[in-house]
Amino acid sequence: MPAHDPQNSGDSPKKGGWRRWLSLPSHAKTPEAAPLIAPLGAADGELTPRESWLPAKRRLLAQVADFLIDHGLEILPFTLSVAYDCVTGGSPQLAQRILERTEKGLPVTLKWLEEAHSAQARDATAEAMAKLVGQLEDSLSDFGRTMAGARDANGTYSVALEGHVADLQNAGQDMNLTGGDLIDRLTGLTRHMLNHTRTVESELVASEAQIRSLQTGLDEARLLANQDHLTGLPNRRAFDELFERELREAKLGDETLCVAFCDIDHFKRINDTHGHPAGDRVIRYVAETLGRIADAKCHVARHGGEEFAVLLRGINLGDAWARLDAAREEIAQKRLVNRANDRPFGRITFSGGIADALAYRNASAALKAADDALFAAKDSGRNRILIAGNLPQPLREVA
Numbered sequence: 001m002p003a004h005d006p007q008n009s010g011d012s013p014k015k016g017g018w019r020r021w022l023s024l025p026s027h028a029k030t031p032e033a034a035p036l037i038a039p040l041g042a043a044d045g046e047l048t049p050r051e052s053w054l055p056a057k058r059r060l061l062a063q064v065a066d067f068l069i070d071h072g073l074e075i076l077p078f079t080l081s082v083a084y085d086c087v088t089g090g091s092p093q094l095a096q097r098i099l100e101r102t103e104k105g106l107p108v109t110l111k112w113l114e115e116a117h118s119a120q121a122r123d124a125t126a127e128a129m130a131k132l133v134g135q136l137e138d139s140l141s142d143f144g145r146t147m148a149g150a151r152d153a154n155g156t157y158s159v160a161l162e163g164h165v166a167d168l169q170n171a172g173q174d175m176n177l178t179g180g181d182l183i184d185r186l187t188g189l190t191r192h193m194l195n196h197t198r199t200v201e202s203e204l205v206a207s208e209a210q211i212r213s214l215q216t217g218l219d220e221a222r223l224l225a226n227q228d229h230l231t232g233l234p235n236r237r238a239f240d241e242l243f244e245r246e247l248r249e250a251k252l253g254d255e256t257l258c259v260a261f262c263d264i265d266h267f268k269r270i271n272d273t274h275g276h277p278a279g280d281r282v283i284r285y286v287a288e289t290l291g292r293i294a295d296a297k298c299h300v301a302r303h304g305g306e307e308f309a310v311l312l313r314g315i316n317l318g319d320a321w322a323r324l325d326a327a328r329e330e331i332a333q334k335r336l337v338n339r340a341n342d343r344p345f346g347r348i349t350f351s352g353g354i355a356d357a358l359a360y361r362n363a364s365a366a367l368k369a370a371d372d373a374l375f376a377a378k379d380s381g382r383n384r385i386l387i388a389g390n391l392p393q394p395l396r397e398v399a
Contacts, residue, residue, distance in 0.1 A: 063087040071108040082113055104375065119304055228302040230280055231287035239301035239309050243363055246299070246311050250358065257313045258320035259366050260354035261374040262290065262328075264306040265382040270345065278338050279306075282348060289331050293323050310354075317356050317387060324352055325385045332383055351377035355388035 067083040068075060085091035086098060097116055098108055226238035234242065243259065250257035264270075264286055271279040283306060290300045290308055297313040312320040328350060336345040353373025357366040369388035376391040377384050 060087065071102075073108070073110060073113075076110075078117075079110065079113070082117065115305065231284055231291075231302050233287055233291060233308075234299065234301040236301065236303050236309075239299070239303060239311075242299050242301065243311060243357075243367075246297075246313050247357060247363055250313050255314050256316055256320075257311065257357040258315070258317055258354055259357045259370050260310040260312070260320070260324055260352055260385070261303065261367075261370045262286075262308045262310065262324070262350050262352040262385075263374055263378070265349045265351055265378070267306040270348075274338050274341075274343065274345065278340060278345075281338075282336070282345065285336065286331060286348070286350060289327050293327055298323075308350075311357075317354070321354055321385055321387055324354060328352065328383070328385055349383035351382045352385040353377055353388060354385060359389070 064080065064083045064087055067073075067087060068079060073079045073083075082091070082094070086095040089095075094116060101108055101112075226234055226241075228235040246257055249255070264282065267279065267282070270282055283302075286306075287300075287302060287308065290310065293310075294300045299311045301309045303309040310324060312323065315323070332347060332349045334348065336348055337343070338345055351374060353370045353376065355366050355369040355373060357363070360366040360369055373386045373388040373391060377386040380386070
């Protein structure tokens with residue numbers, strides 16, 4: 001049996017295998033394997049460069065191999081790259097998502113890895129775009145204020161010049177011919193300066209209009225960076241910002257705040273039976289239904305894949321559950337048909353978990369409670385909304 005066979009290892013794939021490829025201590029200690037290649041040797045016991053880095057290289061290769069074997073993944077350029085990034089810390093967010101999925105007993109398949117990797121790349125691009133948009137907005141705001149100040153100063157200068165022209169004309173009427181000629185020259189020069197300032201003011205007004213147009217464009221770019229392209233709902237990055245803001249405002253206003261996760265039931269079967277375009281239409285349908293419960297204090301976002309996140313501020317946990325359950329019931333009562341081939345989808349349902357966000361020490365703990373309630377809902381039969389803290393026991397892992 002191979003040395004890295006999970007059946008022969010002290011760490012099972014679901015309970016301890018991930019500890020090895022994250023370089024965490026496992027529950028059972030095993031002695032290090034003897035080197036496969038004898039050391040080249042060095043005078044007086046000193047290590048050669050090769051002897052120094054060779055053990056570390058072997059450990060890294062073993063961790064990469066453990067990652068692939070623990071998850072039953074084929075040896076492909078993509079999976080090797082993912083494994084290397086996870087064990088070296090090159091992709092901490094993806095490693096965390098894999099760890100969470102493994103601890104829940106869910107498989108890390110090649111298809112899931114590809115989707116997770118693509119989602120992470122989109123999130124990173126959106127994050128970089130949002131940061132750039134924010135920097136541009138700040139720069140434009142500063143420039144706009146400078147332009148407005150310059151226009152105000154130019155307007156003040158124009159008024160002063162107009163006053164000087166009037167004064168010079170009055171003075172010229174009281175002087176002799178020679179003095180009057182000098183006054184005329186000064187008056188003409190001042191008028192020229194006045195015309196120039198008016199031209200500058202017109203250009204400043206045009207520049208301010210361009211700045212406002214650019215700011216409008218940046219606002220639209222920020223909206224796109226925060227919007228899920230399929231459903232039009234806020235995306236995961238926008239949801240994280242919304243949650244922090246709603247949590248802050250709920251605490252300041254002494255209001256309640258509930259957070260929920262919803263996940264379409266048996267969505268893989270929909271994709272496998274009807275294809276991904278049909279699956280996208282089901283996601284949009286669920287998004288539209290959930291979106292109808294949104295208002296100024298209720299936000300619905302697509303958290304990723306077939307999962308949605310909901311924030312409800314200003315209503316108690318029971319009322320929040322009732323509002324979400326009404327949306328679940330509305331969807332469950334419909335019988336949808338795939339118009340591309342007139343085949344029925346059957347009954348579309350979703351499961352959900354909801355938690356009182358202020359009952360937990362921070363946002364992450366509240367999200368985990370809602371997520372645990374979601375998996376309890378899946379585990380207890382699906383098509384239901386469960387409240388965190390009131391879950392059926394014992395809770396077993398969902399395959």
